[in-house]
């Protein structure tokens with residue numbers, strides 16, 4: 001799949017769904033332990049309907065969703081996450097690597113295995129599908145182990161467009177995701193990619209978030225660019241200049 005220009009991000013997510021899901025199964029390419037959140041077991045799924053120009057996922061995975069990874073049943077994903085967490089003494093798991101909300105049926109079935117397990121499940125999402133369909137956010141409610149981190153691509157519509165190549169209206173969907181999650185009573189917070197934003201646009205976003213709910217502005221997480229070699233290469237290709245970024249071994253402790 002090649003990057004598109006001014007694309008409809010809902011359509012790209014739904015189109016991908018046909019390729020990375022099968023019955024109740026979803027494609028994944030890796031299960032691992034990672035350093036974020038102080039240590040978290042991670043399932044990396046295949047496929048995302050955004051094409052962020054700073055994305056940390058390798059082109060080999062990102063541009064080849066049909067060829068990469070294998071299909072996993074929800075019970076297999078859950079048992080891999082739980083077994084890895086148990087064996088490493090960790091109590092946090094997440095799905096990352098792509099967009100985990102692609103394949104609603106699969107994701108909701110994965111959650112069935114986490115009730116009463118004393119595990120915090122962090123759903124890392126770009127929020128496009130949750131903002132597009134309120135019923136999806138509503139279906140995430142009722143899981144006391146679940147927290148949703150909505151990763152905002154920039155601080156406004158034009159930054160979203162610059163960073164993702166998608167139609168600027170996609171930024172509204174990201175904010176809508178937060179609205180819909182709060183309305184459904186789902187624990188959530190925004191993470192904001194600020195590396196390409198001015199202080200003014202960041203401030204403007206915090207004001208917008210506070211209009212939705214004061215807590216969103218208070219709990220907003222700053223996410224700054226990490227200069228993995230393939231990310232540097234990608235930024236060069238797109239001629240994208242950042243304001244702040246970190247070497248992989250020099251990420252500030254408060255961002256790990």
Ligand code: SF4
Nearest residue numbers: 048050051052055126
């Ligand atoms: S939303 Fe995340 S996975 Fe998708 S392209 Fe952007 S950075 Fe990559």
